[in-house]
Amino acid sequence: MRKLVENNYLMLGLTLGALLLGLAFFQNAPLQKGFWAFGALVGLLLAIYLIVDAIKAKAFGSDILALISISATALTDEWLAAVVIAVMLATGRALENWAAGRARMQLQALLERAPRVGHLIDDKNRITDLPLGQISVGSKLLVRSGEVVPLDGTLLSAGTFDESALTGEPIPKSYEAGSVVNSGIVNAGQTLEIETTQTEETSTYSALIELVKAAQADSAPGVRIANKWAIRFVPFALALAGGTWLVTGELDRAVAVIVAATPCPLILAIPVAIISGMSRAASHGAIIKGGAALEQLARVKTLLLDKTGTLTQGGPEVSEIVTADGISTDRVLAFAAALEQSSPHIVAKAIVAQARDRDLMLESANDVIEDHGHGLIGTVGGTRVRVGQLTEKPAWSNISHSLLVGVWLNDELAAVIGLDDPLREDAVQTVSEMREIGVDKVLMVTGDRSETANEVGEAIGADAVYSECRPEQKLAIVKEQMQLDQGTVVVVGDGINDAPALAAAHVGVAMGARGATAASEAADVVIVEDSIRQLAIAVDTAQGARNRALQAASVGMGLSILAMVGASFGLINATGSALLQEGIDAAAILWALVPSARRIR
Template sequence: MVGTVRRHLETIVLVVSGLLLAGGAVAWWTSAPDAATALWVAGTVLGLLYILPATVAAALRRRPTVDVIAVLALAGALWVGEPLAGAIITLMLATGQVLEARADARARRELSLLTERAPRTARRLTPAGLEEVPVDDAEVGDHLLVRPGEVVPVDGRLTAAATFDESALTGESVLVERSAGEDVRSGVVNAGSPVEIVTTTTAATSTYAALVRLVEEAQAASAPFVRAADRWAVAFVPLTLLLAGGAWWASGDPVRAVAVLVVATPCPLLLAAPIAIVSGLSRAARLGVVIKGGGALERLAVGRAMVVDKTGTLTRGRPAVSDLVAADGHDADEALRLAASLDQLSAHVLAGPIVEAALARGLDLTLPEASEEVHGQGVAGTVEGHRVRVGRPTWITGPEPDRWARQVRRRADLDGSMSVLVEVDGEPAAAVLLQDPVRPDAPRMVRALRAAGVRRIVLATGDRADVAQMVGRVVGVDEVLAECTPEDKLAALALEREHGSTVMVGDGINDAPALAAADVGVALAARGATASSEAADVVLTVDRVEALADAMRVARRSRRIALQSVAVGMGLSLVAMVAAALGYLPPTLGAALQEVIDLLAIAIALRAVLPGRDRAPALSEIDRATLASLREQHDGLAPLVERVASVADGLTSAAPDLAPARDLLDALETELLPHEREDEARLVPLVARALGSHDAVAALSRSHAEIEHQVVRLRRLLDSVGEGPDAAGPEDVVELRRLLYGLYAVLRLHNAQEDEDAFSLVPAHGG
């Protein structure tokens, strides 16, 4: 309430002071000097009434402030009969206050989404039946029923196995299966059938309540932004008073002292610096980064240690199909087609990625004749006369999986993947492996952040250690902290403060405490507002994490320009103050000179509006269209790349059949190589132009050449073997398998390289 009144008062003073100054100018122009003087005196008095309370309050708190110079200058202007100078000073003060208030304002609604999401009631099971009670009335030992899609209201212990979405607490998008007897925390969402829990805490001491308290405490611990003007005031205010007093004492003329004060009015501090900061905020907004105030921008500019969440920040935050494993005697693509056809009607979190993978492979989907969602297990239905089930491995294979299912489980564990089995007409047909993929632009973001001045980057995630370590290696962070709770992330921030100002980057509710506690909290909100975006100082509204490095460069440049404008303006003011003290500048001429200095300082500050030399890569519409076309071809070749590995897997030394390898070679020569040559001719020059360096794409060109070299070697080998069932010996099969696995590895690495260096320049739609 006080802040709102203060903002309205600043605006009122700005408008009234402008009207008084302009009205006096009109009166003077129309030969009414008395009216002009009265209006300018009123403007000066308004400035005194406006600035004096804040100056007195700062003095009582023993906080240095440049406002004392403004008070003395306004009073002195009235004393020596220079009301015009006083009216101008009032306008400058009001303008600076309004700009500063807007630039330094920050949202304080970080608890709104947390509290709105918190359950208000709980369903308690009693001998008389089910009763709905206020969540605060739930006691330890109560039996509560949590329906599908509901938030668990209080920490408890499961009475039966259940599936939960724990992303609110861990930030991980993968559904978690909990067995009977396991503990479940409040704040997670029941993603399966209705489940019964036995409460182990009260609502006040539960996990979710503790999360809300963490946000409150962390927000309270955030250090306030100290204005640049206040820092300069420590030296500037005493110097000004000493010089003005010395001039009066030496000459015996109080006019000289007033002239010094008028010239010393710190408008470069009050106006030029906020203009540079506001310009930086505007530049960042055009890059898709909302910085909540000048304080946040300055802190972002000096950020040296960064803690980054994984899910949704360094990874997509949404599962994607990474591999297909066909069961013996089944076709993987056909199994995927049937599964995706059935999943079209499912709202399960894994249904969307399966449908997308099928469409990306060009498979034709049909609507199922019947469909049934089995909570916590999967989907069953009929597609084109086939009985199809898609869901959890234990639901498909039962408690005793066969050799193929165990192999799938082992492969999923090694890759850190989720597995979904597809059953067709009562037989397991294929396994769909899903992963949360690393963002293609994440490694470039890390490199750009280091170039922008970040000395240390730590990955802190609630995910498993092996998955976290893999992501950390790919993107190039300095340290990986896995299986982190919100409290662990706060502890990590505290440790990183020894390396400098801290920046926290995240996108989940679980990140809100750390976002509020860090010197700068950065949230990703491209997929919608969350509690993290409310708690953060900086919000990325584009689905491109590299924009954070762009914003940091903008912040550093804006801060540098702000300091330059202050240094030049105050330096010239010091020269003018000396001249005024020596009697070379009367108050009227000094006021005019001060306005020239102010305009110069403002002109320097306005450079922050212009783009810097190190702005983000700019792409023309033609370049974007070219990237989109090549990316479509690139994605369409993914099944062919996976086919290389499957053909190698199917080779046997006993009676080898090389027909699949020959068919694969034909596809590589007619589909893959033309695409790679087109990439070399069109994609490589485009990326080099966008990044401003041909060295940046040298590795891309080298991998194009290596792919073609490996395909040529494959052609030579198959031509040398000849046709016929007995043409290939065991040593030929070994060499062929070696070539295929080598080509597969090169293709996978090359595709990841293209995603990172080229296609990440324009984010994919929908992901």
């Protein structure tokens, strides 16, 4: 029975079908009454189910008035009114279910990126793809270039990894053979092999997922708009109906008041306004997973931002090139990029990209040898070229960046290339716009080094910077901010290390375009375009939708009160009240559909 009631589309189909069939058999009173009674029963079951769920969640909803209205109209033989109320209740719930399903469908492509299988190498060097749950400790796995390490393991050869999603450090890190690497990081070098040291249940990635689940369980849900109105409106409606009965002694009038009080604007108009806002946000690259998330997002006061991949690009780019005397910058860059074309390393890609941005012609490199984690050596146009990480700066270079790469021509150091993880072009503007639309506090929380974090924090105008934070430390900071009770706390991140904080916050926002699957799963909002500015647009859209919802509720409930007063004076009966509510509902819905003016464009 519970599964049937949980199917909102089925409930809507049954109640609407009962209403229409009853109207079709208007010449057969018993059959008509039977159809409408069936529809009312379906609505009654749905209302009871929703009320029980609300009680479990320690919430008070508008569904209790729908339950009373359906019961009262049934007891007074007003079956048309009863089935109309049932249709309205089922419609509102179906709308919210549709919106949530739409968000899940749009996210499916993002969530398929998680490693679910490992490339197992057997004793005969055959490669078989197996589910992670079937791979035991001590197994040998192949990890191709660009793939996520699926299980914790020991490297059987040297490798280079992008750990930004796990630690927040944007510059790739090199490990020698025998080093232990964690699941969730990306192989940024050549194809390599690992020997597993953990199973799927005990790996680093799984431990973080468990932390996410715990954070989600501890996260307190916000009070929905409709429920806030219901807390005030339901006692008023019951008091007016009871007073009408006591004064007039006519039960029919009291029932008519209850029917007129059926919170149609709360059941339908508010969901319509919220869903309309969700749709507009999606068109701008922000998927909001539900109405509750949108309502909370609209009330943001404290914003916690990750650095790597959120405020910055999430990978190294060439920032500066300093050359020895008499050497052209373009010439040395062309040599370096020609050699780096042979490497899948993320730093090599950054150097090649810089050369292409300058429209440099790149020759082919010969006799290329890659020393994993250290650099490449090869011949370009008869010149012996070496490109690798610089351990000691020459006297002629005062360059200072996150990563320094040297370029040697015929064994002479010819240039030093400085690379950094650059700030997104729209990061400063986004923070400024967020303050304009109501954010009081902006904090940056990152796993990256203090020096780099403070530079970025100063650039965006953050109120405070927390650096070198592990996932559990990020989670503690989020909980601390939520305990201050200063409005909605929104956390924005893109890495696996951000997932627990995203799950615990009032609203978690994941940068899904390049972010980790765990972050997208834990978040309430996913930015599917690679731009932090979509966050400001999403908040602006959410605030507009929430305002429309409040306005629609005000208009609808105001008209409902007038109808209740008319019913108490005997001007309309229960069926008339139900039909009048349909008109009121239509007016409220039309107003809810009017898009609010956007402040962020």
